Amino acid sequence: MAVVELRPPSYFALAALIDGPLHGYAIVRRAAELSDGRVRLSTGTLYALLDRALAESLVVAGDPYVEAGRQRRDYTLTPAGRLVLAQEAERLERAAKTVSGRLRATTDVAVA
Amino acid sequence: MIRERIGRAMLRAYPDDVRATRGEEIVGTLLEAGEASARAFARESASILLAGLRERATLVARTESRRLIADAYCQAAPIWLLFGAANFAASEQRRPWAANADVLTLIVLGALLLAALIGYDRIVGVTGMSLIVGLGLVMEPHAATRVLTLAILLVPLACCVVMAFAPRKGPPNHRRLVLLVPAIALVLLLPEAVDRGTALLVLVSLLGVIRLPIDPRLAIACAIVWSGLGLSDVAVALSRADASSGWILTTTASLLMFATATTRLHYMQRKHQT
Structure with missing residues (x-):
């Protein structure tokens, strides 16, 4: 399977679905929560990235339903979506480790 | 609310x-x-x-480039007809094919314009093709004017052929008739001295340029119409051997619009692939 690189908005939007299916605006809120408020998805961005994720089968969309007078649809992460998310998390972890490792090594030198 | x-x-x-x-x-x-x-x-x-x-x-x-170009030819037809009808209504007999101005021609042009705007491409294409071929046969048999007639009718004929054999996809849309309102207003409001057809074409071309970032088809359609005018202007200038410079304007407009629209289209397609 080709490695799909996720940009932060997609990464956190997909991550929002780890704990279970959510509707559009709930994804926006959860993504903001998970990213400490750094990722603020606009409605336009949200549906553009959901469209891409649907096309790549990273999520599936449920049937529309009406709640509080508004039409909604729940999105669920697929196994492929989980895998992509895991790969991206691992990549970020490695990248973070490399940098903090280098920083630590050079700090020791500087202190010594 | x-x-x-x-x-x-x-x-x-x-x-x-x-x-x-x-x-x-x-x-x-x-x-x-x-x-x-x-x-x-x-x-x-x-x-x-x-x-x-x-x-x-x-x-x-x-969308495939070929389909986009075919769409542009289909869109060029109503622009062309609008141009023709406007000039015809103003009965400015500047273009030879408008010489025999009469009500019937205006009705035919108008009906074709409505059908082309709504999107009855096949009907417009087949009717237009028959009219153009018929007109070509009826026109004077002199060899010199035959070339002139061919030059004038070549681009409209191309539009009709594309409409007949590669019509636009999607259902006819009657709402597009709304576009006639500003066009008619413009024709009625413009001072006598202004060439109505050209004014309309300039306006539609501007719209085409505005739409370029999203959809270059209208700009290509305008370029097609400009190229048809350019071709006929060149033919007229050559046949009369006069020094009229109108053809410079029309051919330049056509080349510029073609270049801009296709450049934009290539850029969009490349960006989409990456």
Whole structure:
């Protein structure tokens, strides 16, 4: 399977679905929560990235339903979506480790 | 309520199929996300406007070039007819094919224009082809004028052939008739001295340029019409051996629009692939 690189908005939007299916605006809120408020998805961005994720089968969309007078649809992460998310998390972890490792090594030198 | 109406208006930026399948859902999310303040609502509305236009551009970039060019030929037909009808109505007999001005011709032109605007491409194509071929046969048999006639009718004939054999996809759309309102207003309001057909064509070309970032088809359609005018102007200038410089304007406009529109299209397609 080709490695799909996720940009932060997609990464956190997909991550929002780890704990279970959510509707559009709930994804926006959860993504903001998970990213400490750094990722603020606009409605336009949200549906553009959901469209891409649907096309790549990273999520599936449920049937529309009406709640509080508004039409909604729940999105669920697929196994492929989980895998992509895991790969991206691992990549970020490695990248973070490399940098903090280098920083630590050079700090020791500087202190010594 | 007013917010919902604004949201729905912004939603029109999206292609029809997206609007049909998730329009309600997008508006719902927009209202919820913009609930906090007027500013948040404005920001969210702008975001769906931009996303919708981007979606349209992606749709165009994904379409085969051949289909896009065929669409442009189909779009060129109503522009051409509008140009012809405007000039005809103003009975400025500048172009030779408008020499025998009469009501019947205006009715035929008008009917074809309506049908082409709505999108009855096959009907317009076949009718137009028969008319053009018929006209070509009826025209004077002198060899010199035959070349002239051919030069004038070549581009409209090409439009008709494309419409007959490669009509636009999608159902006819009667709402496009609304476009006639500003066109008719312009024809009625312009001072006598102004060439109405050219004024309309310039206006449509401007629209084509405005649409370039999302959809270069209208600009290509205008380029096609300009090229037809250029060709006929060149032929007229050559046959009369006069020094009229109108052809420079029309051919330049055509080349410029072709170049700009195809450059934009290539850029969109390349960007979409990466």
